[in-house]
Amino acid sequence: MKKYLLFIFFLIIASFYIFLIPVKIYKNKIFYIDKAFDINSKADANFTSSGYFYSEYECGYFSIDHGMTFLKKIMDENKYIYANSVFFTEYGKTGNYIDIYSNNGYLLKKIESYGYPFIPDESSNFFVIKSNSMGYSLLSISGDYIVKEKNFTSLITSLNIDKSLNTLASTIDGKSYLIDRKGKTIFETENRDSEYIIAKSNAINTDGDKLAICSGINPEYIEIYNLKKFTSIVKFKTDTNHRYQSFLKFFNNRLYYEGKDSLNYYDIKKHKFGSFPVRGLIEEVKFNKDKILISSAEKGYKYMYVFSEKNNILCYKEFSDNISDFNFIDEDSFYFKLNQHILKMVYGYTT
């Protein structure tokens, strides 16, 4: 009898767990390929573009849901392209022109120029850098001059712009200048504490209230300035000695900078340092609300990382193919170009 009672008790307990408490299926949130299309597929200009890619010889705009909306390829080796999501420019290697097109291929303006265009991020304005790399003009998308010819006596190493169209220019002689839209220098700084004097990269936050300069060799310094008070917030040595325009960008109260095999940051509010380890040289970095997308390259291999802001790695892939043109679509998806294809990656649950 006791045995039966025990068996019935076991059945009741087992039934309770089977029918009333469902078995938890373990799910893991990962990035997976949600969509892919060939960039050479037929373009349909009726759709609005939500992404783009470009190189010296081509640029393309696409709707991530509907495919290509516009593609431009240049076969002439003496013509180049520079683009962002808003517009693209076509210019001659030694020519004296820059043609400005909208992102659907409509010619906006032809301008005469002796320089090369440079479009800072997703701005609808662009710089024309003189052929000797020692001066610039700032133009609007319609080809009108905002700043006409600002000259330096040293090579420009870095150019950035804020929402008020102030330009931050750094030069190889170690100086950096903040120049307003009238061409007037409103702030100037120089680091002379290193053995080799050079200003190699700069960053300005979009509000234009902070700027940062990476300068010097032996040692290399990064200094952040408050532009409301024109004072230095912090100056620190790095563990690198870059000899090129290294990555430097403000995002979410952090200043991100290129380290040795890592993307480092300085948290301006918390006064703390942190880093995201990557392999090789950083090629592209993109931010969204809480994620950071990094591509890097080393010895012919390319690497793709997605980190959470709290430094958890959410995605890591290695490629022997050519990957480029990374961009977030929304909080949980991004796209990139893999050879002749655009791939959409989505962050979601899978079994």
Add this chain to the structure above:
Amino acid sequence: MKKLLIMIFLITCLTFFAVDEIKIIDNLIITSTFSDFRNDHFHTGIDVSGKDQNLYTLNDCEVVFYNNTRKKSIRYGNGNFIVLESKDHNFRYNYSHLKDYTINKYITNYKKGDMIGTAGNSGYSSGDHLHFEIELLKEGKLVNPLKYIPVKDTIKPTIKDIYIINDSEKTSLLQFKNYQIKKNSRLFIQCYDKIDNSKYEMVPYKISLFIDGEEKTTICFDYLNKINQNFYVNDDLKFEDIYANMADFDFFLTNLNLIPGVCGLKIQISDFNGNKEEFKRPIKITL
């Protein structure tokens, strides 16, 4: 024994006084000189032709900056370039338009005579060549690289034309024998230089204007001084002052705001090796 001693003495002397070979490129053929006209700026170095020619350092140097054209950053008219600073911090050298992938990004130090890359056609360039610049860091000047690179030059400069412009009317002093010039006319010279193993016309080193034996103007392309974000020749002449007509080998000399009367005009052109060409003529300034 005596012969042996003489031999040893000669070898010692040769070793002691041996001059280091100074070269920046395997085969030096200059195609453009310092301060040449470049549409909206001075040419800040020299150009040397050189398809697949190797490039060398002039000093023990540290790499301070290079550009290998990262896809998403500034595209330079200089193309692929490398900037080196001498270990004594006196000089900076800029080698531009290098061939793709010839700059070794892992090397940060070079010894004198080391190879640093290969001449190419990257950037704002119409053929394979090297653009080479030297900056004197302590003086804040770009210097004519021919001061440091010996070049054989036995050809004297050529005067193409000397002309005046008055009320936008151009009159050549070479073509017309009439030497009456209205007061306040603007005097220009078109001239160029050639170097022994190069077919190209180049900017001469020095242009001097003498009136009645007195040196009135001298344009000497020795340095480009950096003053207030502008380059100056002789500390006071800007690009627009010298290339007032915005043309190659066409130099503005002076405003002839002289007292009316006859005076002696002499223009002397010289190159870096001291070869000279002269133009002399009396002129009559009229009201």
